[in-house]
Structure formats: C-alpha cells, structure tokens
Amino acid sequence: MVDNRGFLKVRERQTPPRRPVPLRLMDWREVYERQDSATLRRQAGRCMDCGIPFCHNACPLGNLIPEWNDLVLRGDMQEASERLHATNNFPEFTGKLCPAPCESACVLGINQPAVTIKQVEEAIAESAVDHGWLEPRPPERLTGRTVAVVGSGPAGLAAAQQLTRAGHTVAVFERADKIGGLMRYGIPEFKMERAVLDRRLAQMEAEGTRFRPGVEIGVDITGEALRERYDAVVVAVGATQWRDVDFPGRELAGIHQAMEYLPPTNRIAVGEQDVPGLIDAAGLDVVIIGGGDTGSDCYGTALRQGARSVTQLDIYPRAADERAGNEPWPTMPKVFSVSSSHEEGGDRVFSASTTRFVGEDGRVSGVEVVEVRKVEGRWTPVEGTERVLPAQLVLLAIGFTGPEAGPALQQLGLETNERSHLVRDSRYATGVPGVFVAGDAGRGQSLIVWAIAEGRACAAAVDEHLMGSTQLPFPLDAHARPLTV
Ligand SMILES: Cc1cc2nc3c(=O)[nH]c(=O)nc-3n(C[C@H](O)[C@H](O)[C@H](O)COP(=O)(O)OP(=O)(O)OC[C@H]3O[C@@H](n4cnc5c(N)ncnc54)[C@H](O)[C@@H]3O)c2cc1C
Ligand code: SF4
DSSP states (O other): OOOTTHHHHOOOOOOOOBOOHHHHTTSOSOSBOOOOHHHHHHHHTTOOOOSSOHHHHHSTTOOOHHHHHHHHHHTOHHHHHHHHHTTOSOHHHHHHHOOOHHHHTOGGGGTSOOOOHHHHHHHHHHHHHHTTOOOOOOOSSOOSOEEEEEOOSHHHHHHHHHHHHTTOEEEEEESSSSSOTHHHHTSOTTTSOHHHHHHHHHHHHHHTOEEEETOOBTTTBOHHHHHHHOSEEEEOOOOOEEOOOOOTTTTSBTEEEHHHHHHHHHHHHTTOOSOTTOOOOTTOEEEEEOOSHHHHHHHHHHHHHTOSEEEEEOSSOOOOSSOOTTSOTTSOOOOOOOOTTGGGSOEEEOSEEEEEEEEETTEEEEEEEEEEEEETTEEEEOTTOOEEEEOSEEEEOOOEEESOOOHHHHHTTOOBOTTSOBOOOTTSBOSSTTEEEOTHHHHOSOOHHHHHHHHHHHHHHHHHHHHSSOOSOOOOOTTOOOSOO
16 A cells, blocks of 8 residues: 555545536537546545455455555556456446445545545546557467357346356347447446447457347247257346336326337437437426436436426435435445436426326326325325426336346246246356356346346356356355345
8 A cells, every 4th residue: 555644635535527517418428527647546545445345345346446546546557457357347337337336335435535436447447448458358269168148238248258258159149239238228328438338349359259239039049049059048138127107197198118218319329310219308398207317317318308397206205415324334325316417407306206197189298296205104195285297208217127028038948036037046047057147137127337247257157067167256146135235
C-alpha cells in the first residue's frame, strides 16, 4: 500500500463529470465523461487496503479491488488491468453498468463516502483499450471438444470466452440479428455505447469464438440436434418474460411493455433507419409504471425523444437518504437514488398505485392513480387521493418472471422451478446430461455482474464435465445468493 493515509488526506468522493443535461438530451451518447488521471489516482488512493476487504466479498466476481486500487495509485495501469481481468472478463460492462454492491460494503463507507470502486474499474478497463492491452488470448491448443452456447448476453459471452480460452470450440447462438443480449437492445446507448460491446466481441472472435446471430434454437435448430452436434450445451437465454397488468383499460392503444419500447429505440440510437415497431414519445405525455431501473431507462429514452412530460410511478414510498438501521453495513441498503436519467427532467411519483387506464377513441389518454400506504402488510389506497395523470403513452416496467417459454426449453428437456426459473444444480448442470444453465435464465432477472460470474463458474463446470478436471476459476455456485443485493 503506497499511501496508508490516503483516506485521511482525500475525504471527498469524486465521481466522473457528466455531460450537461441540455447537451446529452440532444443525442444518445454516454452521459459520463472520463475522470482526469490525477483525480482518479487520488480517489483510488482513498482505499484503506483493509485486512478483510468486504468490498471484495460483496462483488459476485470476487474482484480484487484493493489490489487494483493500489496499482492505480502507483500509476501501474497495465498491471491493474491484468489483476482486473483475472476475475472479470468484461470490466468495461460492469464499470459502466454495475450498481456496485461493493461500494455499499466498503469499510470506508462506515463513516465516510465509499471509495469510487466502479469508476476506478471503468478507468482501468478503458485504459487497457487505449493502450492496446486487450489483445486476443487464443488457446495454445485445442481440446477437440465442442460447446454450444444459447444466448449471447453477458452470461453466454463470459462462458464462451472462458471455454474458448480453455481450448474448446465454442459457437454462440443468438436469435436476434446481433450478438449482445440485453446489452445490445435492452440497455440504452446513453448508459453504454454499443461500440464498447463490439470491440469486446472482436476480441472474442479473434480468440476463436464463433458467433451465430439470427439463429433461434428450438426453431432454426432443434434442441435435440444441438445436443447431438455438440459435446455440451450452455443455456443462457435470459429472463425476459415480462409481467403485465390487468387494470381496466389495459386493451387501449398506446400502452406498451418497456421491452417493446426500448429495443427499437436503441436501434435508432445507433443509426438504423426505418426500424419496425418504433414507438415515438415525441410531444406526448408519458407515464411509466414501475419505479425500477428498467423504468428509469424508459425515462431517459422518452426525454431524448422529446416527450412533453415524463412521469415515473413507484408503488413504494420514497426511500430514505441514509442507510436505515435494519439495513446495516455491509448490506446494500435501499436508499433514495437518482439515476442520470432522473437528473434530466420529468417527475417521479412515489406511493402511487395505478387503478385504471382512461381512454378516448380506443387510445389511452390518462392513468388513474391513488396514493397507497402499507396497512397490516398490504398496500392500501388512501381514500380521496385518486387523480388522473395525462398520458398518451404508457410504459409498463414492472419486472420479469423468468425465461420466455419457447420450443428450445422443451426440446432440451429443461424444467422450471416454482419461480419459473430453469432448474440447475449448484454446478450449473441440469438433469439432462451435458446441458448447463447460466445467468438470468437460472437466477431470474438480475445484474450483469451476476451474469458474468455465473458464466465464468458455469464454464468451469462445463470444462470439468468435458475434461474430467478444470483449472478455470469457479467464482460462485449456482445457488449462491447475493450478500448485499
Ligand atoms: C432495460 C434493462 C436495463 C438493464 N440495465 C442494467 C444495468 O444497467 N446494469 C445491470 O447490471 N443490469 C441491467 N439489466 C439486467 C441485465 O441486463 C441482465 O441481468 C443481463 O443481461 C442478464 O444476462 P444473460 O446473459 O443471463 O441474459 P440476456 O442478456 O437476457 O441474454 C439472453 C439472450 O438469449 C437470447 N435467446 C433467448 N432464447 C434464445 C433461443 N431460443 N435461441 C437463441 N437465442 C436466444 C436472447 O435473444 C438474448 O439475447 C437491465 C435489464 C433490462 C431489461
Ligand atoms: S463488478 Fe460491480 S460489484 Fe464488482 S467491483 Fe465492479 S462495480 Fe463493484
């Protein structure tokens, strides 16, 4: 540790600058700018190099956070990149998109603002790109074994990269026209530009991973044929079966699911023309039902499209600004958070439950909401608080239940549990020999960091299945629950 008094000298937590709101509303580019290297080093130097680094435990990947904070402080970005890539295949994705449970567990966070771990991670990842340290790492020899990965989100990609580097011949099948899973068409460009994904895919291709976009397993190739052709199959199909509502008026035109709205808009954001199914919020009053991150992505998207007003409804009350007593350190507390989208305008309404949609000529024109309070464990309407919010576009962002039911799962003989997630054991194996499950498909809609961790661990289990033993890391078992989220 270079400076064991760094956290005493630099008390202020400084996150990277954000582009001015009026500017960023005019385009789809990323909101955050780079932090200058002097500030970055000072921030990394706040790390206390704790004897027991709780941050490390809170990261599902087990990222070696104090080690790379120290290397950044010393200015050794290349070694920092080595240490970071030792546990994380795609630190640029997590550096930009992770909600950073590690920071909630930072020991400094007990009585000072936590170290900016996520920003340091992103800066190391970007530095590796700038300096050309992201060279392909193809295997020295091939094993002659073949693996099919179904689904190209972060879980499928992490599994594919680990297995390719272990010498197996890996093909990634993706039903969409491009590789990337939710990072391609779900997550908005202003959170992570697609070029970031593409440069990583180029590295993977150069290492030997074969990408097969536009192929739906179960339709274009049957599950049975896949099992016959490959020695092992990793099912990483995500959990994008959305929840719906059945309030009166649900049938009105102008009410859409978030995942009907975001993917076509994301295509426009990267310059595609004549995108089918595009829903344009320009000039409309938009109401988003659901107070989570998917809702916040719709929020920023609608503002960029030029919506007249944007309102996000949350059934929960506004969270406290500080950690509550029943969510002690190092758990990830439910504190009030303001996403970059929320900074850009619009309105958030808390403790609001939707009762019905109001319409004119078959189109939605408003959303009736009522204030709710918890009475004996149930959200109960407060009489006399009903009101109608104007809305010509309503977006439903109330979560996902599990993987979409499709022929592939049946053909592969996979079972679902009581939560509609695909059943696998603690080593990612299903009851079908040679078939494994990783990512949201097995754990439910979650986070990129968990998907990468599962992909890495699943790859180790597959390697062991194919070769009898493995040297690949196994960061977690499939039933591990988050320490903090
Ligand atoms: C709008 C939105 C925003 C999000 N933002 C964040 C964020 O900021 N940070 C974060 O950490 N997490 C975020 N998440 C969650 C995160 O994206 C997921 O947890 C993660 O992508 C899961 O990875 P996965 O590989 O398991 O599945 P996915 O990324 O869902 O990928 C599964 C892929 O499988 C493909 N597929 C399905 N069936 C078949 C088939 N039969 N044949 C071929 N291909 C198939 C699908 O087309 C899809 O591309 C967000 C989620 C959403 C919906
Ligand atoms: S991946 Fe997420 S939890 Fe892990 S170190 Fe990075 S920001 Fe923290």
